[in-house]
Amino acid sequence: MIKSNDKPPIIVWLRQDLRLADQPALTAAVASGHPVLPVYVLDDGVHPLAPGGASRWWLHHSLAALTRDLQRRGGTLILRRGTSPGRMIEALAIEFNAAAVYWGRRYDAAEIEQDTALTQRLGAAGIASKSFNSSLLFEPWTIRTLSGRPYQVFTQYWRACRSTPEPNAPLPAPAKIPAPAHLPASDALDAWALLPTRPDWAQGFGPLWRPGETGAAARLQEFLEDRLCGYKTERDLPDRDGTSGLSPHLRFGEISPRQIWHAVRHHLATAKHPPDGDADRFLAEIGWREFSYSLLYYHPQIAREPLKPQFADFPWQVDAQALHAWQRGMTGYPIVDAGMRQLRATGWMHNRVRMITASFLIKHLLQPWQDGERWFWDTLVDADPASNAASWQWVAGSGADASPYFRVFNPVLQGKKFDPNGDYVRRWVPELARIERSNIHEPWTAEVLRSRDTSKSGADAYPSPMIDLMAGRRRALAAFASLNGRVS
């Protein structure tokens, strides 16, 4: 008699859905009765979506967690690396006589092409393949206007999403994941050297994050219980712990938006005081992620080219020193510098401050948004191919439903409004630790600094503002106005 693990295995190719629960490819593979071979392939190819430094840190820990979680259920994660992941999967499938290959769908054009090509090659070799929706509430082709075109405005897009049937309930993790009798060789995770050394700039990351499915689920529960109530207003204050903190977990698929959606619904149904507007606002943030993926699907060039063609020859004032000052958090504007330093120290930046720092780079410094996008891509643990690109274009005004060009964030006013006590600034900019509340967002007016300024020599000297806000604003408005009247 043939034991189930003597049957040919089904390969489950995990990419950006590093979890076991609500993992339709895995569940289908287990349900088939075949042994299951979960594989992750590190893409060594040189391309724009290769994960940045901070993401590689997260990926290491996420894969370590996934390995443990699989082992607990009898499974084994196979790690491979190569410049052509599709070819790697194909070779594995043929070598191990796989019955099929399953995976969760991706939405970038190059990735779709890879997957389509793999399907064809597998088919030619007589191996079945099947793809599943593991990453989105609403896949891009399911949400269209009456005329069949994708939505260009978020509110309309999201309204359409919310009036379609609800996303499926999440699947439970398979209790047991049957392994094949013979396992392919696997790389050692440590040998991939995803973690930084010399210097280990990620030292500050560890205490803040718990990568992996268990950490993601814990973060969601804690958010629903402690922070959903009041989310609508608290989420804008960077000195508070008012956001969900789920972005990197979502980025690597340690939790699915379906799980989040249904957990929120369940929480609302059982909570004593359902925080209604708060939940809607939180789900709308998930909606922005969906909208970004729709934009990526319909505009594959979104990370490189402005969506609005008239932005193609925008008069940027490329300036390596200005970019560098912004990256290091040395612009002389406290809320900007606090944000940029929080980013480097933790791999994450509060969303309100992301908008402020991005607006400052694009509008006050007139640096190309692509430079900011690239920096965030390299330094954010949650750097997401869709959200990062769409959000930068949103700030630049070149994207869909974008911020109008004349919306220029004033970092002093934004600081006063959203960090009124200056606690956020003091936490990330130690040079300003002793500046009082009234001057914290314009420290050049503080007596302490001014008196020291004359004898400034120490490394603890906080820089004076690198540009004049009023002049910068005027320059930006003029530059953006120069686009008006052109055909779009």
Place this chain on the structure above:
DNA sequence: TGAAATGTTGGGGCG
């Protein structure tokens, strides 16, 4: 999911 400029209003000081 802006900010600044401009316009309007109303209370209070004061000649």
Place this chain on the structure above:
DNA sequence: ACGCCCCAACATTTC
């Protein structure tokens, strides 16, 4: 008491 001015405070418009 009255008109005038100043200027918050708020509303509207413009970039």
